[in-house]
């Protein structure tokens with residue numbers, strides 16, 4: 001009996017989930033490296049942006065443990081450079097979301113003392129919760 005396999009089945013649930021959340025086609029990336037070459041914070045990343053997308057393409061769930069998904073500043077420089085029009089910050093955001101679904105929020109609002117919150121810029125608080133909590 002022949003088994004019919006779709007591309008979605010072969011690539012696995014993890015890859016499909018990243019693509020669904022991000023709205024990006026991971027296979028479109030041809031690993032040209034332009035995103036990493038232009039990234040202004042690449043010097044502080046443990047894994048370069050093009051390597052993050054490569055790990056995601058291959059369905060390597062270890063990518064959730066990479067610091068780069070949190071270091072990305074969503075500055076969009078890579079988006080403007082990518083010849084394949086891939087929105088890499090959306091892929092990073094999808095990976096953060098999947099991480100927090102699995103392991104919980106990185107930032108717990110209850111852990112911020114009211115006096116600390118009063119001194120912090122409101123934009124920083126909103127930005128922090130947007131990035132570090134699901």
Ligand code: SF4
Pocket residue numbers: 028029030031032033034035036049050053081082083084085086088
């Ligand atoms: S610039 Fe685009 S195509 Fe090139 S490696 Fe980065 S994400 Fe892939």
Ligand code: SF4
Pocket residue numbers: 035038039040041042049071072073074075076077078079088089
């Ligand atoms: S959006 Fe993220 S990965 Fe892309 S250039 Fe900016 S910091 Fe680097």
